[in-house]
Amino acid sequence: MSKEITPRAQDYSQWYNDLVIKGSLADYSAVRGCMVIKPYGFALWENMRDVLDKMFKDTGHQNAYFPLFIPKSLFEAEEKNAEGFAKECAVVTHYRLKTDPNNKGKLIVDPEAKLEEELVVRPTSEAIIWNTYKGWIQSYRDLPILVNQWANVVRWEMRTRLFLRTAEFLWQEGHTAHATKEEAVIETKKMLEVYADFVENWMALPVIKGVKTANERFAGAEDTYCIEAMMQDGKALQAGTSHFLGQNFAKAFDVKFSDKNNNLEYVWATSWGVSTRLIGALVMAHSDDQGLVLPPKIAPLQVVIVPIFKGDEQKAAIDAKVTVMMAELKALGVSVKYDDSDNARPGWKFAEHEMKGVPVRIAIGARDLEQNIVEVARRDTKEKANASIDGIGLHVKHLLDEIQQNIFNRAKAFRDDHITEANNWEEFVELLDNKTGFISAHWDGTPETEDKIKEQTKATIRCIPLDNKQEAGTCILSGNPSTQRVLFARAY
């Protein structure tokens, strides 16, 4: 099997596909736009999910599960939300197949089994959840409701890409209900912070926290907060969103509560989500031409040990040492695998584990045993160094921390180096054409201007950064006055 990866410089898209497939994260399937997540990729997702799930629970949320199908009449209740997703909904219209009388052994949809009402396969769950919340909420004492769901959703995209945009994807969606606007806004921002914390400190991916413009806002939201990450080709990738939904869904589904003064009020809402798309972000942000580079804190496997030996005697001596090292590493909470399979030679194993992004590789051979050392190779820099077997556990544990930090620093340095200010239209266009990355520029605040810029350059406003510096300026396109810079980029 060819294991060569297309170099980034040659074809960035192909490089990405190669990483996902040859790194054993996922595979194409027989289903249009849908991928198979392979065990290694799913282990990565499980690690991410577990950390996030704990963070949600630590902030007071509980998990629940709502139906995959949403009756069309419920789905259309919140008009903007429905409109926003209408173009990409899969719809169930029948509930039965039957054998084809004209074609033996084949099945056809039974025309007599047409549903009274079509079912929309959820592209997001606000509708079914708010329809449910109506029954849960009568009094201010029932609030807040802090619920999260881990689920799959379907969005029938025109063009799909592994992890970045698939017709079906896995995600979590938090849906909360509150008595006051203030509380809902606080919740929205809190969850944005949780996402930023997770993506930066676990995935080692620096993000910019911000607010979306009206054009880029979630359908049905009053405000969409987001974290934006930069990929190695300079394009932006929305890594997570947290929406303040106002009372839109409460009004659409008639969810009211009695407050302390016995006034009937509409409930305030938020929703927030991250998806398997984060895996795509991870791959594109850190990896290189040799394969994946995974942050130790969420890597399915942190350390691999490769023996190098001639004959059974040497193997036995190495095995004995490795057993001790493995115990030491495991006691420190490090995940480690001893790759002593006999069907591949060391060089092949080295390449294979680099491809899969295992953060640390330990090689141990007969001549190392004599000196009581091993060769420790780190994936992020590909540096190799000898280390004493005594105290190897702590040494590796510290190295994993260092790798985690280094991957983050590297990504952050790249990102900071690729955010450039543009002060007029010529500079803006020049930067887009000649330097990849984000552009910080003044904008007059109107959707019309934003649309025109998108039309002419394919660049969109990724966000208005939170805590943005206020400064007087003029819009790069219209020349109208502006009070702050916003971030533009071409995006995934």
Place this chain on the structure above:
RNA sequence: CGGGAAGUGGCGCAGGCCGGUAGCGCAUCUGGUUUGGGACCAGGGGGUCGCAGGUUCGAAUCCUGUCUUCCCGACCA
């Protein structure tokens, strides 16, 4: 959905124009030698050529339809 490319043993490809019953490399299996950056020798197994029709004595090859994938757009997390 528009433009381009592609689908042939597990993977990567050749063959196709000019129809005659499928080949190469890697992987795999057996035996042996090997093992400090993707080993070598010898022998073996595995494919109704994406799917469905059609033309023909005969189709991987020609025709029609269809599905899927990749790249570039429009749409989007």
